[in-house]
Amino acid sequence: MAFCYDSDWLTDGWPISCSLPLTETGDFVPPDMRGHHFFANLLPEGGARDRLVRWLGIADDDFLLLERLGADCAGALQILPEGEPPDATSEICHALENEHLLRTIGSGQSHWTGHDEPPRLSLAGAQDKLAVRAGRQENRWQFFLPAPGTASTHILKLPVPDLRHIPLFEAFTTFLARELDLPAAPVEPVLLNQETLSLSERFDRRTEGKRVVRLHQEDLCQAQGLSRADKYSRSPATFSTITDILREHSTRPARDIQTLAAWQIFNALAGNTDGHLKNLSLLATSGGGWALAPWYDLVSTLAIPRISHRMALPIGAAEDPQNLHRNHWEAFAHQLGVSPRLVQRLIRSQAERLQENADAWHDAFQDRHGEFPALQRVRTVIRRQTRKALRDWL
Ligand SMILES: Nc1ncnc2c1ncn2[C@@H]1O[C@H](COP(=O)(O)OP(=O)(O)O)[C@@H](O)[C@H]1O
Numbered sequence: 568m569a570f571c572y573d574s575d576w577l578t579d580g581w582p583i584s585c586s587l588p589l590t591e592t593g594d595f596v597p598p599d600m601r602g603h604h605f606f607a608n609l610l611p612e613g614g615a616r617d618r619l620v621r622w623l624g625i626a627d628d629d630f631l632l633l634e635r636l637g638a639d640c641a642g643a644l645q646i647l648p649e650g651e652p653p654d655a656t657s658e659i660c661h662a663l664e665n666e667h668l669l670r671t672i673g674s675g676q677s678h679w680t681g682h683d684e685p686p687r688l689s690l691a692g693a694q695d696k697l698a699v700r701a702g703r704q705e706n707r708w709q710f711f712l713p714a715p716g717t718a719s720t721h722i723l724k725l726p727v728p729d730l731r732h733i734p735l736f737e738a739f740t741t742f743l744a745r746e747l748d749l750p751a752a753p754v755e756p757v758l759l760n761q762e763t764l765s766l767s768e769r770f771d772r773r774t775e776g777k778r779v780v781r782l783h784q785e786d787l788c789q790a791q792g793l794s795r796a797d798k799y800s801r802s803p804a805t806f807s808t809i810t811d812i813l814r815e816h817s818t819r820p821a822r823d824i825q826t827l828a829a830w831q832i833f834n835a836l837a838g839n840t841d842g843h844l845k846n847l848s849l850l851a852t853s854g855g856g857w858a859l860a861p862w863y864d865l866v867s868t869l870a871i872p873r874i875s876h877r878m879a880l881p882i883g884a885a886e887d888p889q890n891l892h893r894n895h896w897e898a899f900a901h902q903l904g905v906s907p908r909l910v911q912r913l914i915r916s917q918a919e920r921l922q923e924n925a926d927a928w929h930d931a932f933q934d935r936h937g938e939f940p941a942l943q944r945v946r947t948v949i950r951r952q953t954r955k956a957l958r959d960w961l
């Protein structure tokens with residue numbers, strides 16, 4: 568799979584990725600894999616991908632999958648079959664009935680929605696999910712499936728049978744981040760019979776009048792020209808590399824580097840070990856250039872026994888979030904090129920506020936959404952991590 572910019576685009580377009588600059592030729596042809604990796608990074612991964620491939624009855628091939636699913640992706644690009652022009656004004660949606668959604672859960676067919684044709688949408692990640700439009704009616708959510716070409720505005724994640732608390736834990740972990748005034752995209756739990764789904768508001772979509780406009784974004788695998796297989800980076804150089812990208816491409820590098828530090832500190836405090844390179848993105852700014860996107864996919868995975876408890880990206884050289892010390896955070900500050908005092912200040916502020924308010928925030932979440940006994944597990948993780956942070960990390 569190769570990628571070449573059109574010659575007109577080279578004269579007045581913008582680079583679709585930090586890794587795909589508008590160089591003289593704008594050709595990214597194998598053995599240069601950057602073009603392939605950028606587009607393959609738009610596709611579902613792991614179990615979600617396996618289930619889709621089986622259901623579509625096609626070969627497990629990046630190009631074929633993009634052709635079938637690429638009409639609505641993360642960011643502004645639409646991948647359409649040859650001869651099908653993009654239609655930025657398309658606003659066609661079909662109601663998605665709850666019974667269809669419920670039947671989907673556990674069937675291994677997240678894309679089965681009661682319609683004959685699978686929706687043509689593609690989002691990365693291994694969780695079963697749908698890109699939808701969502702609206703509230705009389706206190707209940709209503710979901711709509713965009714027709715091919717129409718932009719979605721929300722991401723609806725479905726529980727996987729043996730990891731069914733993930734959507735709930737994501738909604739709660741994100742709620743805590745937002746209570747801490749951290750820049751996480753809003754996520755709501757959605758209750759359907761006995762199941763809890765999660766609904767995220769897309770930050771790469773904006774409503775203009777009656778139309779939904781796509782904003783461009785890319786994840787940190789795409790920004791580095793990496794394959795999705797490299798999203799778990801064990802290299803201690805990872806944070807230096809991300810910081811270099813922010814220095815070169817961000818329109819507000821100092822602020823973004825501080826936000827990057829706050830992200831990893833929150834991951835460690837909340838016990839989110841899955842903060843990998845595809846769970847961090849850059850959003851294209853209207854004037855050109857990029858800025859760190861709002862945070863997403865925040866889940867207290869330490870509260871889930873079956874998920875790896877090693878940090879996806881190491882802190883200093885440390886991978887165990889339950890055994891962190893001041894020297895690891897000093898090495899982390901060094902990797903980011905910021906002062907250890909700044910990192911300490913961010914740790915103290917998050918940890919103290921969590922210690923003081925987590926019980927009240929837990930109550931506030933349940934007042935709003937209902938009682939969820941499973942959240943005790945997340946509370947226990949956060950209580951423990953916060954205590955350790957104030958004792959060992961500073
Ligand atoms: N709120 C959001 N707004 C825009 N894009 C998002 C948002 N949340 C997730 N994404 C995009 O969708 C992809 C999959 O979402 P993610 O929450 O990471 O799912 P998973 O839990 O399966 O990894 C992300 O890699 C990102 O590109």
Ligand SMILES: [Mg+2]
Binds near residue numbers: 691693845846
């Ligand atoms: Mg993810």
